[in-house]
Amino acid sequence: MTARVGVVTFPGSLDDKDAARAVALAGAEPVSLWHDDADLKGVDAVVLPGGFSYGDYLRCGAIARFAPLMSELVPAARSGALPVLGICNGFQILCESHLLPGALTRNSSLRFVNRPQLLRVESSATAWTGDYTEGQEILVVLKSGEGSYVADEETLDRIEAEGRVVVRYAGSDPNGSRRGIAGVTNEHGNVVGLMPHPEHAVEALTGPSTDGLGFFTSVLAHMAKAPAGV
Amino acid sequence: MSEVPRLDTVAVAQSSPDTPQPYAELGMAKDEYERVREILGRRPTSAELAIYSVMWSEHCSYKSSKVHLRQFGEKAPENDALLVGMGENAGVVDVGDGRAVTFKIESHNHPSYVEPHQGAATGVGGIVRDILTMGARPVAVMDALRFGPADAEDTKRVLPGVVSGISFYGNCLGLPNIGGEIGFGEGYLGNPLVNALCIGVMRHEDIKLAQAPGPGNKVVLFGSATGPDGIGGASVLASASFDDESHAKRPSVQVGDPFMEKLLIECSLELFEKDMVVGIQDLGAAGVSCATTELAAGGTGGMRIQLNKVPLRDPRLTPEEILMSESQERMMAIVEPSKMADFLAVCEKWQVLATEIGEVTDVTPEEAERGGRLVMTWHGETVVDMPPRTASDEGPVYERPYSRPAAQDALQADDAAALPRPQGDAELREQLLRVLGAPGVGDPSWVVQQYDSYVRGDTVVSAPHDSGMIRIADDSHRGVALSTDGNGRFTRLDPYTGTQLAYAEAYRNVAATGARPLAVTNCLNFGSPEDPGVMWQFAEATRGLADACQKLGTPVTGGNVSFYNQTGDVAINPTPVIGVLGVIDDVRTRLKSAFDTDGARVFLLGETRPEFGGSAWADTVHGHLGGLPPEVDLTAEAALGEVLAGAAERGLAAAAHDLSDGGLGVALAESALHGGRGIRVAVSGDAFTSLFSESAARAIVAVRPGEENAFLALATDHGVPVEEIGTVGGDALVVEHPSGAVEIPLEELREAYESTLPALMSGV
Numbered sequence: 001m002t003a004r005v006g007v008v009t010f011p012g013s014l015d016d017k018d019a020a021r022a023v024a025l026a027g028a029e030p031v032s033l034w035h036d037d038a039d040l041k042g043v044d045a046v047v048l049p050g051g052f053s054y055g056d057y058l059r060c061g062a063i064a065r066f067a068p069l070m071s072e073l074v075p076a077a078r079s080g081a082l083p084v085l086g087i088c089n090g091f092q093i094l095c096e097s098h099l100l101p102g103a104l105t106r107n108s109s110l111r112f113v114n115r116p117q118l119l120r121v122e123s124s125a126t127a128w129t130g131d132y133t134e135g136q137e138i139l140v141v142l143k144s145g146e147g148s149y150v151a152d153e154e155t156l157d158r159i160e161a162e163g164r165v166v167v168r169y170a171g172s173d174p175n176g177s178r179r180g181i182a183g184v185t186n187e188h189g190n191v192v193g194l195m196p197h198p199e200h201a202v203e204a205l206t207g208p209s210t211d212g213l214g215f216f217t218s219v220l221a222h223m224a225k226a227p228a229g230v
Numbered sequence: 231m232s233e234v235p236r237l238d239t240v241a242v243a244q245s246s247p248d249t250p251q252p253y254a255e256l257g258m259a260k261d262e263y264e265r266v267r268e269i270l271g272r273r274p275t276s277a278e279l280a281i282y283s284v285m286w287s288e289h290c291s292y293k294s295s296k297v298h299l300r301q302f303g304e305k306a307p308e309n310d311a312l313l314v315g316m317g318e319n320a321g322v323v324d325v326g327d328g329r330a331v332t333f334k335i336e337s338h339n340h341p342s343y344v345e346p347h348q349g350a351a352t353g354v355g356g357i358v359r360d361i362l363t364m365g366a367r368p369v370a371v372m373d374a375l376r377f378g379p380a381d382a383e384d385t386k387r388v389l390p391g392v393v394s395g396i397s398f399y400g401n402c403l404g405l406p407n408i409g410g411e412i413g414f415g416e417g418y419l420g421n422p423l424v425n426a427l428c429i430g431v432m433r434h435e436d437i438k439l440a441q442a443p444g445p446g447n448k449v450v451l452f453g454s455a456t457g458p459d460g461i462g463g464a465s466v467l468a469s470a471s472f473d474d475e476s477h478a479k480r481p482s483v484q485v486g487d488p489f490m491e492k493l494l495i496e497c498s499l500e501l502f503e504k505d506m507v508v509g510i511q512d513l514g515a516a517g518v519s520c521a522t523t524e525l526a527a528g529g530t531g532g533m534r535i536q537l538n539k540v541p542l543r544d545p546r547l548t549p550e551e552i553l554m555s556e557s558q559e560r561m562m563a564i565v566e567p568s569k570m571a572d573f574l575a576v577c578e579k580w581q582v583l584a585t586e587i588g589e590v591t592d593v594t595p596e597e598a599e600r601g602g603r604l605v606m607t608w609h610g611e612t613v614v615d616m617p618p619r620t621a622s623d624e625g626p627v628y629e630r631p632y633s634r635p636a637a638q639d640a641l642q643a644d645d646a647a648a649l650p651r652p653q654g655d656a657e658l659r660e661q662l663l664r665v666l667g668a669p670g671v672g673d674p675s676w677v678v679q680q681y682d683s684y685v686r687g688d689t690v691v692s693a694p695h696d697s698g699m700i701r702i703a704d705d706s707h708r709g710v711a712l713s714t715d716g717n718g719r720f721t722r723l724d725p726y727t728g729t730q731l732a733y734a735e736a737y738r739n740v741a742a743t744g745a746r747p748l749a750v751t752n753c754l755n756f757g758s759p760e761d762p763g764v765m766w767q768f769a770e771a772t773r774g775l776a777d778a779c780q781k782l783g784t785p786v787t788g789g790n791v792s793f794y795n796q797t798g799d800v801a802i803n804p805t806p807v808i809g810v811l812g813v814i815d816d817v818r819t820r821l822k823s824a825f826d827t828d829g830a831r832v833f834l835l836g837e838t839r840p841e842f843g844g845s846a847w848a849d850t851v852h853g854h855l856g857g858l859p860p861e862v863d864l865t866a867e868a869a870l871g872e873v874l875a876g877a878a879e880r881g882l883a884a885a886a887h888d889l890s891d892g893g894l895g896v897a898l899a900e901s902a903l904h905g906g907r908g909i910r911v912a913v914s915g916d917a918f919t920s921l922f923s924e925s926a927a928r929a930i931v932a933v934r935p936g937e938e939n940a941f942l943a944l945a946t947d948h949g950v951p952v953e954e955i956g957t958v959g960g961d962a963l964v965v966e967h968p969s970g971a972v973e974i975p976l977e978e979l980r981e982a983y984e985s986t987l988p989a990l991m992s993g994v
Contacts, residue, residue, distance in 0.1 A: 011581060012489050014404030018687040021704075036579075050685075052402045055489025112397045112680045143682045145401075200684040205818060206701070207684070 003220050006033040006043035008073075008090075010064045014051035015087065015199060022199035023047065026216030038068040045083040045127070045219050046073060048090025050143075050197060060104060060146050061092030070097060080188030083127035083219050088144055091183070091193030100184055100193045101159060102151035107144070108176025116208035117142035117196050118170040119182055123163050126189040131218040137170050138211035141200035149177035149184075149195065159184055166192055237549075238276040240612045247273050256283035262626055269601075269620050277537075277606065277613040280550040281621055284516035285523060288793055291625035294759035295791040298769055301776035302786035309785045311748055314437060319360045319512065320430075321787020322437055323749045325813045329702060330434050331710050332364045335374070335427040335753040335809050337792035341483045342424040346391025350424045351399035351486040355558050357428040358403060359512035362495055363561070365438035365502050366430025369686060370700050371400050373410040373426050374714045374753070374807040375677075378419025380669035380990050385414070388422050390991060395486075396426070397680040402488035403495070406689045407681035408698025410714055413670040417718075417802035421795040425753040425807050427714060431702045436502060441509040442529030442564045445592040449525070449535060450570075452577055452584035453494045453560040456518070457543035460484035460556025490559040490582075497580035498561060506573045509564035519553045519621070521562040522588075522604060526618040529564070531602025532591035533618065538609050539587040549608045564590060632765035642723060644856025646842040651918050655970045658917055661851050662895045663974065665922070667982040668850040669990065671892050676987035690817045694904065695824075696739040696888050701817050709817035713739035713810055715890070716755075718803030719844035720859035725770035728844075729806045730778045730862040734926050736810035737782065738888045741871035742929055744820045744878025745812030750779055752789035752808050757801020759793045767804040775806065781864045784810065812875075819878045823887035825932040826905035830884050830958045833941065834894065835870055836928030837951045840919045846892040847922040866927040869948040874929060876944055882937040889928040895921035895965070897930055899979050902963050905932075908976055910964040911956030917967035932958055 005023045007030050009016045020030035031043050035053075040046070054063035064070070070093075076082035077099050086094040094100045107113055118139055121132040132138065151159075156178055159165055167183040175195075183194025198212030243249075251273065253263040258279075266274050266282045274282060288294060303315070313330055314322035320334035338353025354371060361368045373396055378385045400407050405428070442449070460483065501507055509529060511521040518540065526533040537549050547555070565573050570586070577584035588606075597603040601617030601624065652658040665671060674694060683692040690709055691699035697713040715735040721728030737747045752775060757764040779786055795802045814820060825832070842848050843857030877883040887901045894913075902909045913920035933941045938954070945952035962975045 012402070012492055014402075014492075014685050018685070021687055051404060052489060052492075055402070055487070055492075057489070111394070112401060112682075114679050114682050114684070141684050143401075143684060197684065200687060203687070206687055206689055 003028040003223050004031050004043045006031045006040060006046040008033045008035060008046060008048050008069060010035040010053035010067060012052045012055055013049050015049040015197065018199045019047045019049040019087065022202045022213065022216050025202050026213060026220060028220055033069060035067040035069050038072050040072050044223050048084065048086040048093050050088030050090060053089055053093065061089060061096040064093045065096040074099065077191050080190050082190065083222060084191045085128050085215060086193035087197055087199060088195055091195055094191060094193040099191050100186055101155050102149055102184065104146050104195065105148045105150050106146050107148055112145040113174055114143040117174060119167040119196060120170045122165045122168055123185065125163065126166055126185045126192050127222040128192040128215045128218050129166055130221055131214040139201060139209040140196045140198050140212045141208060142174055142196040144195055147175040147195040149181045151178060167194055237608060237611060238613065240275055240615050243273050243275045249273065251279055253279060253283065257287060258283050262286055270616060275613050277549045277553055278616050280553045281519040281523065281614065284519050284554055285621040286625040290516050290520060292791060293626045294628050294630050294793065295768065296627050297629055298772040301772060305776040305780040306785045307780050307783040309783060312785050312787065313434065315787060319363045319440060321749065322364060323787060323811065324434070325702065325708065325710060327706055327708055328434055330432055330437065331429060331702065331811065332361055332366045332432070333427065333429045333712065333751055333809065333811055334360055334788050335425050335714065335751050335807065336360065336790040337753050337755060338424045338426060339422065339755065339792050339795055342392050343388065343420065343422050345483040346388045347395040348483050348485050350392040350395030352484045352558055353424050353426045354396055354399040355486050355488065355491050356514045357426045358405065358491065359514065359561065361428040361430035362498055363438065363510055363512045364430060365436040366432040367499055368405055368428050368430045368495065369688065370408045370429045370698065371405045371427060372408055372698055372712060372714055373424065374716060375410065375412045376418040376423035376805060377414050379416060380414045382419055384419060386991065392422065392424055393677050393680055399486055399488045401682045403492050404685045406683050406685050408683060408689055408692040408700060410693065412674055412677060415718060415803060417800065420797040421802050423755050423805060427809055429710065429712060438502065438510050440511045440524050440528050442525040442533060442590045443508060444566065445530055445532065445590050446567060447508060447590040448565045448567060448570055448586050449533060449588040449590065450563045450565050450573065450584055451540060451560060451587050452563065452582055454487065454490050454557055455541040455543045455583060456547065456552055456555050457557045458547060458551060458555065461551055461554050484556050484558050486558050493580045493582050494559055494561060497577055497582045500576050501573060504572065504576065506569045506576065507563040507565055511562050513560040513562060515556060517553065517555050517557065523618040523622040525562060525564060526602055526604050527622040530590055530593055531598050531619065532593040533588060533604050534591050535588035535606040537606050537613065539585055541583060541585050549613050630759050630765045631762050632769050633762045634766050635763035641856055642858055646845065646848040646854055646857040647840060649848060649852050649854055655972050659972045659974060661847065662921060662972065663982040665846050665850045665892045666896055666899050666979065667986045668846060669986055671846055671896055672986040673984045675984065676991055690820050691743050691822060695822045696742040697745065699743055699745065699814065699817065699820055707816040707818060709814045711740045711743050711745035711812045711814060714807050715739065716805050716807035717844065718805040719849060719855055721771060721806060722803040722855065723844050723857065723859045725767040725804055726774035727859050727862055729771040729774035731859055731926055732806055732808045733775055733778045733810065734862060734864065734867045735888065735890050736808050737867055737871060738929065740810050740812035741874040742821065742886045742888045744875055745814040746875050747784050747810050747812045747871060749811045750784050750786045750808060752786060752806060754789065754791045755795050755802065755805040755807065756793055757796035761801065764801050771804060771806045775808065778864055782868050819881065821878045821883055821886045823885060823901050824904035825885050825901040825909060825958045826907060827884040827932055828907060828959045829935055830932040831938055831954055832909060832911060832956045832958060833931045833933055834928065834953045834955045835873060835931060835945060835950050836866065837925060838915065838920060838923050838928065839925045841923050841925050845922060845924045860924050860926050863927055869950050870927050870929060873945050873948050873950050877931060877941060882934060882941045882944065883931050884934045885932040887930050889930065890924065893922045893924050899963055899983065901930065902976060903980055903983055905958065907958055908960035908962045908964065909956060909958055910960060912966040913955060917965070920967065921965065
């Protein structure tokens with residue numbers, strides 16, 4: 001049976017169409033989830049896409065955290081059962097929801113940055129990165145204004161020690177993230193958040209590469225091994 | 231300033247015919263005011279005066295440009311693809327498979343000088359709503375920008391502000407920015423140009439028009455509440471509250487909320503899809519005045535509005551101010567009564583405020599004859615009772631006097647061919663690097679890296695390549711390509727030819743990415759129409775564009791005019807920005823300008839003549855503007871376009887790049903840098919002319935190995951001069967010529983190309 005992967009649309013979500021396309025290209029069925037319905041529709045995994053949910057008012061992701069859908073998503077994610085991938089604004093929402101440590105702040109350049117971005121995969125032991133090898137460099141897209149990852153030193157030391165840094169920026173620093181961290185995971189490895197956009201690197205025609213597809217195929221392989229129950 | 235009664239009703243106006251009115255402060259001429267009195271058979275109420283003053287403004291009525299713009303219709307080529315022509319919010323063209331594309335470019339120049347960030351942001355917002363109003367999903371934006379000299383102090387205020395405004399608004403809407411252009415020049419210092427373009431896609435049957443048919447249908451205002459922003463002259467009318475300090479300090483530049491616009495887009499598209507509106511209009515310049523008069527004039531002619539129902543951000547707003555407010559993110563829809571509940575439910579879903587403010591009414595034959603009847607009340611009292619068509623369609627039309635400036639002859643006689651040329655290879659090399667690094671030629675990454683080019687996942691080609699190209703549907707490989715171009719230096723030297731050159735460049739850019747040009751939009755940026763010399767430039771420019779479009783079969787579908795781009799008596803170089811839209815059957819065949827195929831042979835298409843007037847070389851090296859611009863040969867452009875699009879379609883080309891600013895030298899350098907490989911060429915003629923001439927109708931092509939003969943045959947079949955000049959490979963640009971050679975390593979080229987804007991903007 002085809003895996004069903006939910007893609008959440010908040011008011012102001014922008015890359016939901018792209019995330020759904022990536023899910024389909026990976027071979028799963030994308031399922032639209034609406035922020036205002038506390039209903040995960042029985043999906044096997046969820047993508048929180050990029051964008052400017054609620055206009056980024058107050059703080060990026062701060063309002064989306066309180067959406068009715070999140071009341072269903074957060075417990076399922078926290079328990080380790082539901083694989084969740086947060087991309088860009090989705091990463092910000094996961095941090096605001098305390099599913100992931102740290103926070104995202106304004107780029108050190110103070111400008112929005114849109115460019116192809118080289119990443120180094122630091123951990124393949126998550127639900128979303130099993131198809132990569134550790135140390136592998138992948139080319140995806142970075143496009144964000146508030147993408148600088150910050151956390152206190154103790155937290156940074158801890159997530160490094162626990163192998164929870166998932167991807168790191170390779171090459172020149174794009175936004176001032178602490179220790180070059182581009183994405184992290186939770187203690188179970190089912191929740192992954194990253195600032196760059198793997199869903200924009202799934203077709204040679206429109207992306208800088210097809211390296212991003214691995215996130216979406218990884219979760220299918222992960223579910224095949226350990227079927228998730230929601 | 232005379233005292234106007236607090237609420238100036240129609241009854242008050244009738245009983246006080248001699249009350250002086252501030253028409254001049256609102257920018258109306260005396261004879262225009264007299265004409266309003268004649269239409270109404272009495273003096274206008276202050277609310278009516280507000281409506282006529284904004285609707286008859288240059289910006290809304292095109293009163294100075296209309297007589298010239300008519301040529302675009304009169305000379306329009308036969309073209310079956312044109313589904314909606316000029317006059318609507320935007321033109322619509324058929325692109326095949328039952329799909330249509332709408333596109334338009336519009337200026338937001340003056341607000342962007344006053345407040346660069348918000349001015350540019352709301353420029354994007356306005357053009358996106360124009361496209362949405364046609365029933366289309368907006369899918370991409372572009373922008374054409376001009377600033378003062380790159381090293382001028384004020385440019386460091388204006389440029390970053392404009393770019394951040396476009397970035398902020400466009401990125402938050404989820405619209406990829408797929409290209410555009412940026413230029414610098416003395417005249418733009420106090421008059422920056424911000425021309426924003428939007429493209430939308432729809433099915434043929436989804437086209438919406440600004441009309442209000444069906445008496446009894448409801449008039450609904452939806453989107454943001456109305457505030458005091460962008461009111462400008464209305465405070466003159468609100469003289470009764472002049473003692474209120476807050477009114478005097480209102481901003482004349484609107485403030486944008488892209489999040490609300492994003493909701494408005496999704497909400498409107500759902501309303502369209504569910505067939506819940508019979509007519510739709512966005513609120514841009516002239517706000518409620520424009521939307522009500524245009525919708526009414528496009529329908530029965532009758533409409534009744536309760537102005538006091540308009541939701542307000544500031545409850546103190548007067549009827550006049552509500553009519554003139556340019557608050558952003560608002561739309562007006564005409565809805566059948568039976569669909570009102572469902573309409574409101576969709577708005578509720580998207581958290582968009584929607585308010586019924588009136589209804590469509592019937593008119594008597596006599597009223598229809600007069601131009602319909604629009605009635606507006608304020609808490610039950612009638613403040614407007616006028617024929618809407620007289621405001622929307624029957625504004626003044628001026629035949630402004632125009633004459634060729636006396637100085638034009640001297641300007642054209644100052645031939646750039648007489649300028650000192652580089653002596654020897656060292657100087658040739660140095661000048662090539664200087665031109666490559668000129669702010670208007672060099673790498674635009676500092677700007678375009680602030681724009682999201684990937685969102686929606688359909689961007690096939692974007693900056694810095696020759697056009698922006700997007701795939702238009704998930705179930706098809708069809709795509710559209712767009713390029714905007716304009717060269718104020720060429721247009722200054724010869725407005726007719728210069729405008730045709732801008733058109734030709736955009737046409738060539740579209741073809742160089744593998745698409746076939748189909749239709750045209752334009753944004754005509756000029757100085758004051760009251761200056762006969764400027765008006766001559768305008769007349770020549772419009773004639774040039776109309777003639778060119780007629781000749782190459784690409785209709786003008788719409789556009790925008792921006793006058794008064796001048797400081798004191800000094801106008802900007804006339805800058806018509808021409809946007810050409812093309813169609814490509816299969817986006818997988820598209821070409822980029824990156825020459826990245828090692829061993830590919832490089833061909834030069836077209837004829838190179840010693841043409842330097844208005845060139846990037848003359849400007850950068852000598853600070854010179856004089857002589858004549860390059861010749862235009864539209865037949866040659868069309869043939870070149872066929873060769874480029876044909877070579878893409880048949881898979882003969884690996885990459886292609888048009889020749890424009892800077893000529894062959896710059897084009898080779900860009901293609902080498904974008905491809906990350908060197909290029910070695912040998913030119914047969916004089917090295918200086920070969921590298922720096924800006925002759926039109928030329929391009930370079932990297933041909934797929936093995937397809938050289940087929941490519942040569944294609945060019946020959948179309949009568950396009952073709953010359954094999956070299957090979958892709960190595961790590962330097964090498965140009966051999968009859969008396970020597972110039973060699974520049976890629977790293978040195980890159981440094982010259984990429985460092986200019988970041989250095990100028992560092993610390994901003």
